Amino acid sequence: MSFNHIVIQNILRDKWTYISYFLSSVFSILVFFFFLITAFHPMMDAIDPNSALGIAMILCSMIVYIFSFIFIIYSMLAFLKKKTKSLGVFIISGASTKQVRKMVFRENMLIAFAAIITAIVVGLIVSPLFLMVVKNVLEADSFGMYVPVQAIAMTVILFSVLFFIVSKITTRFIKKEEAVQLLKADVTQEKINTSNAMEAPFIHLSECSFITTSQS
Amino acid sequence: MSDTILNVQQLHKEYVGEVNYKALKGIDFQLKRNEFVSVMGPSGSGKTTFLNCISTIDRPTNGSITINQKNPYELNDEDLAKFRRSELGFVFQDFNLVHTLTVEENILLPLTLDAVMAKEMTSRLAEVVAFLGIEDIMKKRTFEISGGQKQRVAIARAVIHQPSLLLADEPTGNLDSKAANSVMTLFQSIHETFQSSLLMVTHDPYVASFAERVIFMQDGMLYNEIQKGDHKQQFYQEIVDTLTFLGGGYHEL
Ligand SMILES: Nc1ncnc2c1ncn2[C@@H]1O[C@H](COP(=O)(O)OP(=O)(O)OP(=O)(O)O)[C@@H](O)[C@H]1O
Numbered sequence A: 001m002s003f004n005h006i007v008i009q010n011i012l013r014d015k016w017t018y019i020s021y022f023l024s025s026v027f028s029i030l031v032f033f034f035f036l037i038t039a040f041h042p043m044m045d046a047i048d049p050n051s052a053l054g055i056a057m058i059l060c061s062m063i064v065y066i067f068s069f070i071f072i073i074y075s076m077l078a079f080l081k082k083k084t085k086s087l088g089v090f091i092i093s094g095a096s097t098k099q100v101r102k103m104v105f106r107e108n109m110l111i112a113f114a115a116i117i118t119a120i121v122v123g124l125i126v127s128p129l130f131l132m133v134v135k136n137v138l139e140a141d142s143f144g145m146y147v148p149v150q151a152i153a154m155t156v157i158l159f160s161v162l163f164f165i166v167s168k169i170t171t172r173f174i175k176k177e178e179a180v181q182l183l184k185a186d187v188t189q190e191k192i193n194t195s196n197a198m199e200a201p202f203i204h205l206s207e208c209s210f211i212t213t214s215q216s
Numbered sequence B: 001m002s003d004t005i006l007n008v009q010q011l012h013k014e015y016v017g018e019v020n021y022k023a024l025k026g027i028d029f030q031l032k033r034n035e036f037v038s039v040m041g042p043s044g045s046g047k048t049t050f051l052n053c054i055s056t057i058d059r060p061t062n063g064s065i066t067i068n069q070k071n072p073y074e075l076n077d078e079d080l081a082k083f084r085r086s087e088l089g090f091v092f093q094d095f096n097l098v099h100t101l102t103v104e105e106n107i108l109l110p111l112t113l114d115a116v117m118a119k120e121m122t123s124r125l126a127e128v129v130a131f132l133g134i135e136d137i138m139k140k141r142t143f144e145i146s147g148g149q150k151q152r153v154a155i156a157r158a159v160i161h162q163p164s165l166l167l168a169d170e171p172t173g174n175l176d177s178k179a180a181n182s183v184m185t186l187f188q189s190i191h192e193t194f195q196s197s198l199l200m201v202t203h204d205p206y207v208a209s210f211a212e213r214v215i216f217m218q219d220g221m222l223y224n225e226i227q228k229g230d231h232k233q234q235f236y237q238e239i240v241d242t243l244t245f246l247g248g249g250y251h252e253l
């Protein structure tokens, strides 16, 4: 058995713990991606010569990006609390704080990449529909599907950076606490944490709808 | 090599919180190499605290603990982890298995964290598993096995790296008497076969009588100790008598 095997099993066999976190990550990436697809559309210049609309779209995506930072840090921490007890079990089995951090970091990054890929694929499938809506809103003559290379590249790069930074920050929160406190954690925290994990996606949804409504 | 594996001197532990509480008030204790000792005492007398201080998972307020001539509390995080992997094995009342791993993966955990070669893992696993008689459940998840089986798995995980000191906190606390008996028989044969030193907390005089010596705690101090004589039955009777004498709400639990 290898270290990475543990990391993968922790995710695969604990799907339901990870799913809300995964889905809401996918959602923020998707929103970001749609803004960029519109912003970088080849017809954009023709419709809007002084490119005010394009710039607005990019601004929106950046706001989504910043909110994603806050939101993803928040849900990773909630998530970490939920795992406290099992981290304690790893420590009594002989893991060092460094190993525990490495394990959590890799778990986070794996989920991050899965979320980015899922968001891009879903985004590409849904974007013709989305662009049709945009076309009607803008009353443009042609605003069809294109291959959004720029949007894909920016989404992948910016969200990889985001997840990397956030994972580094949150694993710093794993301190050299006495193992006994970690093992006892489930007794004292379980109630609070389950409610946190349930709330997270909804808080995020309301954040996003706040952003989109304030744009229109 | 000294024949003392564990040396505890003037161990104090004070829990600091809204109200401070002195759980251990100066304990001196030695465990000899290859000795099996039970710890008994009323609920709240500090047994778990005592064991947690020794097992390096809860820092003492004062006093010294040396295991194999080393003071684990002087080590940095990395070395402390290595120390736990090489010198210590833990067994708890509530098993503490990792629920995302199978039985086999749980047992291999200490070796994986130590980056042991696959070949050695396989051979050590085979040895431990045969010894504990858990071949049939190796691929199962931790929620698919019984309490007695869980405790066997926890024991396997605790001994696979051949620790010099095995610590157990009420290992039979969640088991019925049949499962408790078989777990204790197991502890005894581990003790005899692998020459490991054992320190075990228990409430059950019968379970305690598997040891060679029983120490009694009361109010954070050592109160008394009994050495096993020639007869297990007589040993058991002496334990029960001492507990009755200690009285004071022993059965309140
Ligand atoms: N984290 C803590 N904070 C404050 N007080 C504590 C803490 N843990 C234990 N205590 C107190 O220390 C005393 C000793 O507790 P300990 O758990 O060592 O008892 P014990 O002998 O193991 O009891 P039991 O037989 O019920 O398991 C108790 O009075 C308990 O209330």
Ligand SMILES: [Mg+2]
Residues within 6 Å of the ligand: B047, B048, B049
């Ligand atoms: Mg206890």
